[in-house]
Amino acid sequence: KKEAGDVIKVGWIGPLSGDQAVWGQCESNAVKMFFEELNNNGGLLGKKVEVVAYDTRGDGTEAVNAVRRLTSQDKVIAIIGPNSSGQAIPISSILEEMKVPDIATVATNPKVTVVDGKVKPFNFRICFIDPYQGAVAAGYAIDVLGFKKAAILYDIGDDYSQGLTQYFEETFTKKGGQVVAKEGFKTGDVDFRPQLTKIKAANPDIIFMPYYYKEVALSAKQARELGITATLMGGDGWPSEQLMTMAGDAVEGSYIINHLDFDDPEVQPFRNKYKQKFGKDSEINGYLATDACTLLVEAIKKANSFEGEKIKEALEGIEIKGITGNIKIGKDTHNPENKEAAIIKIENGKYKFVEKYAVK
Amino acid sequence: MNILQVNGLTKQFGGLTAVNDVTFDVERGSITGLIGPNGAGKTTIFNLVTGVYKVTGGKIVFDGKEIQNEEAFKIANMGITRTFQNIRLFKRLTVYENVLTACQYNANYSLFEAMVFGLVPKKIKRNSRFYREEKLLKEQAEELMEILGLQDRRNFIANNLPYGFQRRLEIARALALRPKLLLLDEPAAGMNPEETEKLTELIAFIRDKFDLSVLLIEHHMDLVMEICDKIVVLNFGCKLAEGTPKEIQQNPEVQKAYLGGGNNA
Amino acid sequence: MSGFIQQIINGLSIGSVYALMAVGYSLVYSIMNFSNFAHGGIIMFGAYFGFFFMTLYKFPFSVAFIASGICAALMAILVERVAYKPLRDRRAPFLYFIISAMGVSIFLENIIIATIGPTFRTYPEVFSAQPIKIGNLAIGRIDLTMFIISAVFLVLLIYLIDHTKIGKAIQATSFNMKASALMGINTDFIILLVFGLGGFLAGLAGVLFGMKYTVYPQIGNITLKSFIAAVFGGLGSLQGAVIGSVLLGIIETITSGYISSQYRDLIAFVLLIFILVVRPMGLMGKVTEDKA
Amino acid sequence: MLKVKNLHVYYGGIHALKGINVEVNQGEIVTIIGSNGAGKSTLLNTITGIVKPKEGEIFYKGEKLSLIPHKIVAKGICQVPEGRLVFANLTVKDNLLLGAYLRKDKAEINKDLQNVYEIFPRLKEREKQMAGTLSGGEQQMLAIGRALMGRPEIMLLDEPSLGLAPLLVDTIFKIILDIKKMGKTILLVEQNAFKALEIADRAYVLEQGRITLEGGAKDIASDPKVQEAYLGKRVVG
Amino acid sequence: MLSWYYLKGIIMLAGIYLLPVLGLSLLTGFTGLFSFGHAGFMAIGGYTTAFMMMKLEVPFIPAILMGGLFAAFFSFIIGKLTLKLKGDYFCIATLGFGEAIRLLLDNIQYFGGARGWPGLPLKTTLITVIIIDIIAVILLRNIIRSRHGRNMIAVREEELASSIIGIDTFKYKMISLVISAFYAGVGGGLLGTYLGFLQPKIFSLTRSTELTIIVIFGGLGSLTGSVVGTILLIALPEILRSFANWRLVVYGVIVVFIMIARPEGLMGGKELSFDVLRNLFRKRVKEAKAEGGK
């Protein structure tokens, strides 16, 4: 191939600007850190890896342009990212055309990898999918915690939030629970009191809040101000070192469905390295992006080739041990299969690992 | 036969009665003057006749049809148009574009025709209504500019024209509609006596050439007295007098309220 | 019933956030006759100023509050000089100002993202987070503060505009700069004054917003709502801006609480259209017949 | 008192004033006559700083004038602009008070206000009306009244009689003479050249951006060329 | 240097965005109405096209035309209600409309809600885009150079004066709005079948404002400006791609800079036509000859 000498390129796309920049910047940092270290340790199959990172503003059309550029101009061998389904879905036709595999970090919509029962050959992902996470949350709430009346507050304009809501509601009602209130807000809102006042009137045992930590902190605080005492529960949009500083007591006692246990010794090297290098804590995306890199590197080693199609084949069915747990990519789904969720409880302002849980 | 009849026309702004029960008519083919002190309600009457304001009371009959409270553009299309005292040109367009735009009244081709025939070979285009009418409009615009002496400044942006020329352009634009009744609001304002005289001739010429009737507001008495067949005098919104220029000039009430010693006539 | 009253309180609380932003926005509108979309960016900077003054420099709240207002005012003036004055000098139509303002707002938001980063920040606690409780009802302390500050500034500004010479000069300048200059009005100064005042209010709004919620680069987007509220109330009318804001807040909460939170904005929008159809100049806007 | 020296003004490519020299002495009425587009308004606008000259200088009381309108006004130069430019969204009274924007003497301002109301009783009646809804002539009265409120030392009048009823035209010219009697100086642009020349001390004829004639008002008025071009064939009165 | 594959993508995207920009150019540049809701019309067009193709199996071209028509229909209703409003009031109404459409789509699970609608047929090709663009430009040019276009400009310049020369101002605003919505709708349809995916998020307020920025950037009242503006402003973020997180900072600066350096936009009311080019060329030749003669 055309790679200049002994350098190969890996692409990354995601939001470096715009309202999702928090996640994108963390991912791009993690990816760069990963390959820097890899290069220092002798590279990959004898070659150095260069990371080409492009901003998408979190926008689908921009993602398409970025991927076109990565695949044709920069001739990357594979792409890590993006961080949302809205970006991951439209790029698949280009990946197919250019035969470059992509591992999405937190694009959780099932349709990123499978549409109408057909798997998209070059799209992979490292995260759980919405139905799984929604079901885990609902299952844990009703089966383990024994709550029967749930309320949901969700972001109407957000795909992730809508996905979790749907599957939480389905599982929860199937298991005999009752969703007593389901209220929506719009991306960018900061005041949730009207919805919470209504939720309060419905008197739920638990409030499911499937969205990101900024809104979580605000809505949790406002809920407590209004005198709501119900337990709060959320998904992988929650875990962040920032949540606690922002929300304080308001999230005390809440449950989170997470990819990993932050205190797991296996997680510490990355966690510390990141903090040391960038002066702040990594978001959850950093962990997943790192695992995506590991996955890619293992696949390349397994394929012993930099050719897209070979890497793609190697990815199918590959098994690795990442920081977010054991990952096995399903051949027909391109998703990590049977990835167990970590149940985390917030206690004394700390994330406390409770157990690994898979819904029955 | 009267082209315009105004009957008991009244307009109030809040508590202020700007036009109070005014009745007069404009004979077909005549030039009628509408004079009166500042704030007498002259411009307001124009605004009522052209549909810019809604009337409070009374009737306006044009060519046998009641038109009070019709929409402005409908009244214009029936054949009444005007110039504005506070000039309202299409400021950023050229003189030519101002006139050409106003000529639109004389064309009928549809939007669809415009879309289809706009850019096709001349051979096909030539037989289309679009082509014929556009050509006609352009000729009309040229002719109007010629009549009003605007040819030299055809490519001037209207806003940059000297005051006097802006007034002429207003007249040209109004004439583009081939109106049956033309309302002129102080057309000579900002013109010197020489120019005013030319304008006097022009108005008479226009009346004959375009076969229209004119209702005219003016404070230049030489102009009014020279060309008006009849004059209506307003004062504080009410009609004060009506008659031939001679009668008006000699009317003591008009002298007292408006002319002041008569040395302007 | 207590639920209903709580919802009204919620509405007032949201409304006063909109109001604080809308007043400054409307002030600039009333003189420049264009929607200053950079206002949101200034508010966001105000929030960051306050945050850093309090955390990095450990200013006491009151000092940080006023200092942020002043910094934001200077920034607004800078924006005026850089992005609007050249246009003004060329007598450009208002559309160009709007685009320039959008450019500024894109710039402001992203300069923060690119330099100090996109993460969210939380103010140290100044007002107790514990709301004032009256029976079953909860009223936030910051809400109350915001409400009072908007009201006070509204009264001050209305006094300034309607009852002082400077106010008349502001109105005159807004209508016709050339004629105002001929009256001996230093129109340049008037414009700076208005932007300064607008910016000062934006700074205060930013700090209060940051304290009530949090600080992040997209705060400016909230101004969209106050923009809508200002239009709703009648553009250029300060009273209208406040009334529009409070009403919008209440409409939003009532819709969320009693009709549907999912379709809240849709319903608010339909209502907005309805009101504009009935009153095309907004609630408090003056209806003037076009004098020909 | 006011001295315009070799003034050149361009609007883009249009050379509107081509080297104008005009002088106005203390206590004089000087009139400028010329047909549409001659550049009369341009000259006045340049003096008050609204239009920037490309070349040339303007001296006021021997001092070179700056180009910033509000500073010029502060020196006591005031213009009644063409097209009136009243503040449409303000009341009649507010318009008048803005005329006195730079003055601080409350009592005197009030006296002048009453004085203006005396000259134009119509304005008193319409004190609270929005200026934009006034009739054309009423707006013209307002524009003149507003200028009077500034108590300028020199007034630049751009067609003050425009749109006024004949009775009022007489009044206006009387007022101009009254102002002169108060020791003020006036630069008058008028289409009604006959009247203007009647009250003026000196006059300039402006044609296509150039001064073609200047001299005592009486001389100019009797110049046959001027009579033909600007006074109309039938000299009335 | 630049790979064709990548370039093709940018050209296609620019070509797609050109349609809503042209529509908006007619509305804002020629009729003087400001809209912040055109992304909403794009959304309607996109979803209608997708619905036609996926659920009713309508062929591609009729489907995008239906998308345009449906957007036009919506604009007609909105116009009926709001075209009487002036300036910013109308602008707010369109802004609200755009947001409302997005909210509605977020809630309609039949179309995938906020999670979007993947798997749309990838029908948009470079050739289709270019052909549609050319047709769109020609039609618009024809409108503008006709009495109908002049009437729109008159409405923009001075509404009252337009009505007294017999122009039904409401009708012309409506025509302009409907045509511009149609263009936006077709653009939305093409975008959907280019991405193979639709999501309400794509049609955000930012998109609407971007369209407006392009129109004004290119120059109000100039179709050439709209075309040039679209190409430049769609390409600009690509050119700036290597600036990473400074990208939008630079973008903002450039927008402000162009506005203050050339407030009338790139083309400012001027059109580049073959006549102009020819004249320019002739003038050059003449000048050259004159020079040579000396």
Ligand SMILES: Nc1ncnc2c1ncn2[C@@H]1O[C@H](COP(=O)(O)OP(=O)(O)OP(=O)(O)O)[C@@H](O)[C@H]1O
């Ligand atoms: N929209 C309005 N609101 C309030 N008053 C108005 C309005 N329009 C006109 N007026 C008042 O109605 C009266 C008549 O005004 P109009 O413009 O008809 O006078 P006019 O006869 O044309 O005077 P001029 O010769 O000075 O132009 C005036 O006193 C004016 O102030």
Ligand SMILES: Nc1ncnc2c1ncn2[C@@H]1O[C@H](COP(=O)(O)OP(=O)(O)OP(=O)(O)O)[C@@H](O)[C@H]1O
């Ligand atoms: N803003 C402008 N842009 C371009 N040209 C202008 C502008 N203003 C005036 N002109 C031109 O400058 C010349 C002088 O205009 P000016 O208005 O000074 O004339 P005037 O003597 O006052 O005429 P009038 O008696 O009609 O008021 C005219 O040819 C006019 O077209």
Ligand SMILES: CC(C)C[C@H](N)C(=O)O
């Ligand atoms: C109203 C929107 C078009 C602009 C918004 N206020 C912003 O600052 O981005």
Ligand SMILES: [Mg+2]
């Ligand atoms: Mg009048």
Ligand SMILES: [Mg+2]
């Ligand atoms: Mg003049």
